[in-house]
Amino acid sequence: MKHDRGNSLVQTPWSLSAVRKEGERRFSELEWPGPSDEMWRRTDVSGIDFESFRPDSSAVQTDLPERGKFELESFYTGSGEKNLSGDAVSTLISHAAESRDRVEAFHYSRINNGFTLRIPSGVHIEEPMVLHFTGGDPGTHEALFGHILAEENSSARVYIILEDADGSETLRTAGFHFEVGRGSSVKAAAIQDLSLKSKHFGFHSAAIDKDGQFTFSEIDLGAALSVSAPVFSTLGEGAQVDITGLYAAAGAQHKNLRPVQRHAEPYGSSNSLYKGALLPGGRTIFQGLIRVEPGAIRTDAYLSNKNLLLEDGARADSIPSLQILNNDVRCTHGSTTGKLNPEQVFYLQSRGFSSDEAKRMLLWSFYDDALGKLPELVAESVRERLLRHPIFSAGDG
Amino acid sequence: MADWKPAVKEDGFRNSTRVKIDGKPFALFRLEDGIYALDDICSHEYSRLSEGEIWDGEVYCPKHGSRFDIRSGQVRSFPAMVPVNSYPVRVEDGTVYIDMEAAK
Amino acid sequence: MADTPNVGIEDYRFGFNFPDSSVYTTGKGLSEEVVRQISRQKEEPEWMLNYRLRALEAFRRKAMPNWGADLKAINFDEIVYYARPTDKQSRSWEELPESIRETYDRIGIPEAERKFLAGVGAQYDSEVVYHNLKKELEAKGVIFSDPESAVREHPEIVRKYFGTVVPYGDNKFAALNSAVWSGGSFIYVPKGVTVDIPLQAYFRINLENFGQFERTLIIADEGSFVHYIEGCTAPVYTTDSLHSAVVEIIALPGARVRYSTIQNWSTDVYNLVTKRAVAHENATVEWVDGNIGSKRTMKYPSVYLMGEGAHGEVLSIAFAGNGQEQDTGGKMVHMASNTTSTITSKSISKASGIASYRGLLKVAPGLNNVKSRVVCDALLLNDESATNTYPYMEIESDDVSIEHEARVSRIGEDQLFYLQSRGFDEDEASGLIVNGFLDPLVKQLPMEYAVELNRLIELEMEGSVG
Numbered sequence: 001m002k003h004d005r006g007n008s009l010v011q012t013p014w015s016l017s018a019v020r021k022e023g024e025r026r027f028s029e030l031e032w033p034g035p036s037d038e039m040w041r042r043t044d045v046s047g048i049d050f051e052s053f054r055p056d057s058s059a060v061q062t063d064l065p066e067r068g069k070f071e072l073e074s075f076y077t078g079s080g081e082k083n084l085s086g087d088a089v090s091t092l093i094s095h096a097a098e099s100r101d102r103v104e105a106f107h108y109s110r111i112n113n114g115f116t117l118r119i120p121s122g123v124h125i126e127e128p129m130v131l132h133f134t135g136g137d138p139g140t141h142e143a144l145f146g147h148i149l150a151e152e153n154s155s156a157r158v159y160i161i162l163e164d165a166d167g168s169e170t171l172r173t174a175g176f177h178f179e180v181g182r183g184s185s186v187k188a189a190a191i192q193d194l195s196l197k198s199k200h201f202g203f204h205s206a207a208i209d210k211d212g213q214f215t216f217s218e219i220d221l222g223a224a225l226s227v228s229a230p231v232f233s234t235l236g237e238g239a240q241v242d243i244t245g246l247y248a249a250a251g252a253q254h255k256n257l258r259p260v261q262r263h264a265e266p267y268g269s270s271n272s273l274y275k276g277a278l279l280p281g282g283r284t285i286f287q288g289l290i291r292v293e294p295g296a297i298r299t300d301a302y303l304s305n306k307n308l309l310l311e312d313g314a315r316a317d318s319i320p321s322l323q324i325l326n327n328d329v330r331c332t333h334g335s336t337t338g339k340l341n342p343e344q345v346f347y348l349q350s351r352g353f354s355s356d357e358a359k360r361m362l363l364w365s366f367y368d369d370a371l372g373k374l375p376e377l378v379a380e381s382v383r384e385r386l387l388r389h390p391i392f393s394a395g396d397g
Numbered sequence: 398m399a400d401w402k403p404a405v406k407e408d409g410f411r412n413s414t415r416v417k418i419d420g421k422p423f424a425l426f427r428l429e430d431g432i433y434a435l436d437d438i439c440s441h442e443y444s445r446l447s448e449g450e451i452w453d454g455e456v457y458c459p460k461h462g463s464r465f466d467i468r469s470g471q472v473r474s475f476p477a478m479v480p481v482n483s484y485p486v487r488v489e490d491g492t493v494y495i496d497m498e499a500a501k
Numbered sequence: 502m503a504d505t506p507n508v509g510i511e512d513y514r515f516g517f518n519f520p521d522s523s524v525y526t527t528g529k530g531l532s533e534e535v536v537r538q539i540s541r542q543k544e545e546p547e548w549m550l551n552y553r554l555r556a557l558e559a560f561r562r563k564a565m566p567n568w569g570a571d572l573k574a575i576n577f578d579e580i581v582y583y584a585r586p587t588d589k590q591s592r593s594w595e596e597l598p599e600s601i602r603e604t605y606d607r608i609g610i611p612e613a614e615r616k617f618l619a620g621v622g623a624q625y626d627s628e629v630v631y632h633n634l635k636k637e638l639e640a641k642g643v644i645f646s647d648p649e650s651a652v653r654e655h656p657e658i659v660r661k662y663f664g665t666v667v668p669y670g671d672n673k674f675a676a677l678n679s680a681v682w683s684g685g686s687f688i689y690v691p692k693g694v695t696v697d698i699p700l701q702a703y704f705r706i707n708l709e710n711f712g713q714f715e716r717t718l719i720i721a722d723e724g725s726f727v728h729y730i731e732g733c734t735a736p737v738y739t740t741d742s743l744h745s746a747v748v749e750i751i752a753l754p755g756a757r758v759r760y761s762t763i764q765n766w767s768t769d770v771y772n773l774v775t776k777r778a779v780a781h782e783n784a785t786v787e788w789v790d791g792n793i794g795s796k797r798t799m800k801y802p803s804v805y806l807m808g809e810g811a812h813g814e815v816l817s818i819a820f821a822g823n824g825q826e827q828d829t830g831g832k833m834v835h836m837a838s839n840t841t842s843t844i845t846s847k848s849i850s851k852a853s854g855i856a857s858y859r860g861l862l863k864v865a866p867g868l869n870n871v872k873s874r875v876v877c878d879a880l881l882l883n884d885e886s887a888t889n890t891y892p893y894m895e896i897e898s899d900d901v902s903i904e905h906e907a908r909v910s911r912i913g914e915d916q917l918f919y920l921q922s923r924g925f926d927e928d929e930a931s932g933l934i935v936n937g938f939l940d941p942l943v944k945q946l947p948m949e950y951a952v953e954l955n956r957l958i959e960l961e962m963e964g965s966v967g
Contacts, residue, residue: 038568294885309899312867318905322890327850327881327911337896337903450555450670462559462670474665475779475805478836 015089016075016111019145022096023108030102037101042285042317043227043256048199050106053171055143056136057113065127070156072129074115088116088147091177095205100229104203107143107173114145117158121151121181128157128377135194138168146176148186150212155185159378162192162200163222170194172223175203180212182236187215189378193385194222196253202228208268210236217374219382220247220255220276221389231260234268234296244373245274246382249314250390251281258287261301263329269300275370276306277363277391280313290331291323299326303333308366310340310359310391340366360392401487401494404434408491413456415447416495423484423495426467428454433467434484434495441477526584531577533557536680539583543649543683546656556669556679563673569859570797570826575771580743582681582714638696643727644689645700648716651687658689662720666749666777666805674745675775678714685715685746690725690756699728699761699947715746721756721784728759730947743771744795750778752786754808759787763950765957766795768825774800782808782837789945791954792827793820793961801859803832806840813842816942818954820961821854821886830860830877830892838869838900846877847939850886851961857889858907866897877907880938882931932962 033040057076064072073084096108113133119125135142148158164170172194180186192200200223208214220226232241241261249255261270276284286305307316320333340362348358367386371379386392404416404425413426415437424437424447435456437447444460451457455464455473463477470483485496525542527535536557540550565572638645644655651659669679690696721727731748744766752758758778766772772795778786788802804813815831833842848856858877879888890907912934920930936943936955943951 307896309896309901312899314899315866315895315897317896318894319892320890320905320907321892322879322888322907322909324879324881324889324909325887327884327886329881329909329911331909333890333905333907335892335894335903335905337894338901339899452555457668457670459670461672462668462675464668474668475777476668476671478805478807478834 015084018089019092019096019111020109022093023099023105023110026097026099026105027102027109030099030105033101033103039229039258039287040101043225043254045103045225048225050103050141050171053139053141055110055112056140057142057144058134058136060113060115061132061134063128063130063132065125065129069123069125070120070129071118072115073117076113084116085118085147087149091147091179092145095175095177095203103173103201103227104229107175107201107203110141110143110173111145112143114147116147117149117156119150119154119156119184121154123151123154125154125156128159128375130159130161130377132161132163133174135162135164135170135172138165138170141171141173144172144174144176146174147179148176148188149179150181150184150186152181153183154181157187157375159189159375160191161381162190162194164194164198166195167197168195169197169199171199173201173203175205177204178206178214178216180206180208180214180239182209183211184209185213185215187375189217189219189375191219191378191381191385192222192226192228193219194226196222196224196250196390198223200226200228202226202230204228204230206230206232206241207235208233208239208241211238212236213240213242215242215375216244217378218243218245218257218259219378219385220245220257221385223255224252225254227256227258229258229260231262232270233262234265234270234299236265237267239265239268241268241270241272242373243270243272243274244370245272245276246367246370246374247274247276247284248278248386248389248391249276249282249284250279253282255284256287257284258289260288261290261303263290263292263296263299263301266295266297266299268296271302272304273370273373274305275308275367276316277308277310277366278314278316279391280311282314284315285317285319286335287319287321288333289321289323290333292326292329292331294325296326297328299329299331301329301331305335306366307335307337308339308363309337310363363392398498399485399496400498402497404493404495406491407432407488407493412451413447413449415445418495418497418500421500424456425486425493426451426456428467432486432488432493434486435465435467435470436481438481439463439465439477440472440479440481446481526581529579529581531557531560531580531582531681535582539681539683542583543652545649545652548660549652552664552669553680553682556676559670560673560676560680563670563676565673566799569799570828570857572771572773572797572799575743580713583683634698641694641696642691643694643696644687646687648682648685648687648718651718655687655689658720659687659718662749662751663718664749666751666779667747667775671775674773675747678716678745678747678775682714682716682747685717686719686729686731687717688719688727688729690721690727692722693724694722695725696727699730701730713744713746717746717748719748719750719758719760721750721752721758723753724755725753726757728761730950731760731762731764742769744773746774746776748774748776750786752778752780752784754782754784756781757785757787759789760802761789761946761950763791763793763946763954764795765793766798768794768796768822770795772798772800774798776800776802778802778804778813780804780806780808780811780813783810784808785812785814787814787816788831789816789942790829791818791942791946792829793818793957794822794825795827796825798827798829800829801832801861803834803861804842805834805836806842807836809837809839811837811840813840815844815846816945817844817846817848818939818942819846819848819856820958821848821850821856822961823852823854825854827854827856828859829856830858832861833863833873834861835864835868835871835873838871840868840871842873844875844877845942846875847880847942848878848888849880849882849935849938850888851882853885853887855887855889857891859891861893861895862903862905863895864898864901864903868898869900871898871901871903873901873903875905878938879907879909880935881909881911882935928962929959932959935962
C-alpha cells in the first residue's frame with residue numbers, strides 16, 4: 001500500500017472536480033441497475049429519478065479533541081474548493097473509476113461535501129472524533145466522501161453521523177474510505193439515521209495493512225430505502241477486521257446490506273455480525289460475501305446474520321455467500337431468522353409486564369450483543385436512536 | 398356496484414394482449430367461448446402471462462411454464478402454487494370492458 | 502490377486518461399441534423430425550407427441566442459464582438425441598480392458614451387475630431376479646416400469662401428473678428432456694402400500710436405463726412408502742456428452758418417498774438435472790444425492806411442502822476432481838404451516854476442482870411453526886481447490902426458526918500426522934479423513950452403496966495429497 005509521504009497538502013487545483021469527472025465518465029459507461037443484476041434483483045431503484053435531486057449540502061459539525069495531533073480538512077460546496085492531499089484525491093479517483101454500478105458512479109460524479117483526516121505515524125488519539133453531517137435542504141442530494149488515513153502505528157476513533165431534517169425527503173450518498181496502516185488501529189462507526197422518507201446509498205471501504213486492526217460499526221436505522229455496500233480488504237499479514245452491523249426496518253422501510261470481507265493476503269482475519277429486527281411492512285436483504293483469493297492462506301473469516309421478525313408481514317432475505325479460492329483457511333458463515341420466543345414473552349407477562357413491555361425487553365436483549373460490541377459513545381447514541389425508531393416506539397400512545 | 402372500464406377494442410388483438418387500467422396490468426385472452434381477463438403477473442415470479450403460450454384453455458407462463466386456467470385463474474402446475482385473480486369481462490359496441498370493482 | 506493397479510477415474514473412458522448395422526439412431530442434431538421419429542419408435546399416442554413438439558419449441562426459445570457452472574462448450578448440434586440397439590448384444594467379459602475388470606474387483610461390485618455394466622449378455626441372471634420382484638410388486642398393485650410402457654398402459658395416471666411438477670417451460674434443459682426423453686422409470690404405489698426393498702433402475706434390463714434423457718415419474722399414493730435408487734458407483738461409460746434428466750415426485754398425504762442417487766459419470770459428461778418433489782399433508786420426501794465424476798454438474802433437488810406436517814430433506818455429497826465443477830444444492834419451498842426441512846450438503850474439492858453450493862429456502866407469508874436447518878460443509882484438499890456457497894433465504898412469515906451454517910476447511914495436519922503415526926500412508930490417511938467427513942451422509946445409503954462409495958472415494962483420493 002503506497003503512502004504518499006510527501007507534503008500532505010499537495011497543491012492539486014481542481015482536485016475534487018477530477019474525481020467528479022471520473023465519476024461522470026464511468027456513469028456514461030453504465031446503465032441504471034435492473035432486476036437482471038444479481039445485487040439489485042430484490043431492490044428496485046428504477047422508480048427513483050436520481051438526477052432530479054438538486055445538489056446541496058451543509059457544513060459538517062465536528063466534536064474533536066485538541067487539534068495539533070492530527071490533520072483534518074473538510075470541504076463543502078459553497079465554501080470553495082480546498083486543497084486536498086494527493087493521497088485522498090487519487091484514492092477517490094480510483095474508487096470512482098471502479099464504480100460497481102451506475103448509482104456508485106453517480107455518487108462520485110456529484111461529490112459536494114466531505115473531509116480528509118490523517119493521523120500521523122506513531123500518534124495515538126484516545127478521545128473520539130465525531131463528525132455530524134446534516135445534509136442540504138429537503139429534496140436535495142448530498143454526496144459525501146471521507147478519506148481517513150491512519151499511518152503506521154497510530155490509532156484513532158472516528159464516528160460519523162448522517163442525519164437530515166425531520167420529515168424531509170433527501171438523497172444521501174456517502175463513501176468513507178479508511179486506510180489502516182501497518183500496526184495501527186482504527187475504531188470507526190457510521191450511523192445512518194435519516195428521516196423515514198429519505199434514500200441512502202453507502203459505498204464505504206477499508207484497506208487494512210499488515211498487523212492493522214479495524215473495528216467498524218454500521219448502524220442503519222433511517223431512510224425509506226437504504227443500500228450499503230462496504231468492502232473490507234485485508235492487504236497484509238495479520239490484518240484484522242471486526243464489523244458490527246445493526247439495523248431496524250419498520251413499515252415501508254427497505255434495506256439492502258451487502259458487506260464484502262475480502263482477503264487478498266495471508267494470515268488475515270475478519271469477523272462480522274449483522275443483526276436486525278423487522279416490523280410488518282419492513283423488508284431487509286442481507287447479501288454479505290466472504291471472498292478469499294488464492295494465496296490468502298491461513299485466513300480466518302466469519303460472517304453471521306441474524307434477523308428477528310417481530311410480526312407477520314415482514315420479510316428478511318438472507319444470502320450470505322462464500323467464494324473461497326484457497327484451502328488453507330477457516331471460513332464459516334451462519335444465518336438465523338426467527339421471531340420472539342413466545343415462552344419468554346409469556347414469562348415476562350406473568351411477572352407483571354404488559355405484552356408491549358415484554359416485547360421491548362426481549363428486543364433489547366436481541367440487540368444486546370451487537371450493542372455490546374460498539375464503542376461506548378456510539379452505543380449510547382444508538383440506544384437513544386433505537387428508542388425513537390418505530391421498532392421500539394410503534395404502539396406507543 | 399360494478400365499475401366497467403374500457404380495456405381494448407374487441408378486434409384490437411388476436412389471442413392475447415396486455416392492458417393497463419389505472420396502473421394495474423391485466424392479461425386478456427380470447428377463447429372460443431369469449432374473452433377472459435387475469436392478472437398479468439404470474440404468481441410465481443412475476444412475469445407476464447399475456448406473453449405465454451395458450452393451449453386448451455390454459456396459459457403457460459413464459460418464464461417457467463406454470464399453467465393457469467384462463468377462465469378461472471386456477472393454477473394447474475408448479476412451480477407456481479398460488480392462483481391468479483380472474484376478472485369479469487363485458488364486450489359492448491366493439492369494446493372490451495373489465496369490472497374494476499372486482500380489482501379492488 | 503495381482504498387485505492392486507493404480508487406476509485413476511480418468512481411465513474410465515470407453516464407450517458402447519455397437520456395430521453400426523444393429524443400431525437405430527436419429528443421427529446428430531435436433532429437429533422436429535427427430536422428435537417425431539422418437540415418438541414413432543416408441544409408438545406413442547398423439548398427446549405425448551404434441552407435448553414433445555411444444556417442448557421442442559420451448560427449448561429453442563429459451564436461453565442458457567446465466568449462472569452456475571460453465572456450459573459454453575455444449576454443442577447441441579453434435580449430440581445424438583436417440584439411439585438404441587436393435588439386437589441383443591453379446592460380448593464377452595474377457596473382451597473388456599483388464600484395468601476395468603480389476604477396478605470392478607476393487608470396488609466389489611456384484612457379478613451380475615458387473616456384467617450388465619459391461620454390456621455383456623447374462624440377461625438371464627438379472628432377468629430372473631427381476632421377474633420375481635415383478636410378481637411381488639404386481640400382487641400389491643405397484644406399477645414399476647419404464648415410462649414408455651406407462652404412457653401406453655396407464656395413460657390416465659400419466660396424463661394427470663406428467664409435467665405438472667416440472668413443466669417443459671421450466672428451464673432450457675427441462676424443455677430438452679421433455680422433447681426427447683427416453684427411458685427412466687415410472688412408479689405408482691397404491692394407498693397404504695409399503696415397498697420393502699429399494700427399487701432400482703437396473704433391475705429392468707433396458708440399455709436405455711443409462712440414457713442421457715431419462716424421465717422419471719414417481720407417484721406415492723396416500724400413506725405409502727417407496728425407496729428408489731438411481732445410478733451406481735461404477736463409472737458409467739458413455740459416448741454421450743450431455744445428461745439432462747428430469748425427475749418428478751408426488752407424495753400424496755401421509756406418503757414417504759426416498760430417492761437416492763449415486764452417480765459417477767465419466768469426466769467429459771455435462772450432468773444437468775431437474776429434480777423436483779411435491780409433498781402434501783404429512784408427507785415426506787428425502788433426496789439422497791451423491792455426485793462424483795462428470796465435467797459439470799448442475800443439480801438442485803427440491804421439495805415443495807404444500808400441506809401441513811410435510812417434511813423435506815436433501816442430503817447431498819459432491820466430489821469435484823481436477824477440472825470438474827459441481828454446482829449443487831437443494832431447494833425447499835414452505836407453503837404450509839407446521840412444515841420442516843433440512844438440507845445437508847458436503848462437498849470435496851480436489852486439485853483444481855470447484856464445488857459450489859446453491860440453495861433456496863423460501864417461506865411463504867402467513868405461516869406458523871416452520872422450521873428449517875441448512876448445513877453446508879466444504880472440504881478443500883489442495884491449494885488450487887475452490888468452493889462457493891450461495892444460500893438464498895427468503896422468509897416471509899415470522900413464526901419460523903431458520904438456521905443456516907456453512908463451513909470451509911481442509912484436512913488438518915494434526916489429523917494426518919496422527920493417522921500416519923498409526924501406520925497409514927498419506928493417501929490412506931487422507932482417504933480415511935475424507936470418509937469420516939462424509940460419514941453422516943453415507944450412513945443414509947443402503948449398505949452396498951455405502952461400501953462402494955467409500956471405496957470409490959479412496960480411489961479418488963489416491964495421489965491427491967502433496
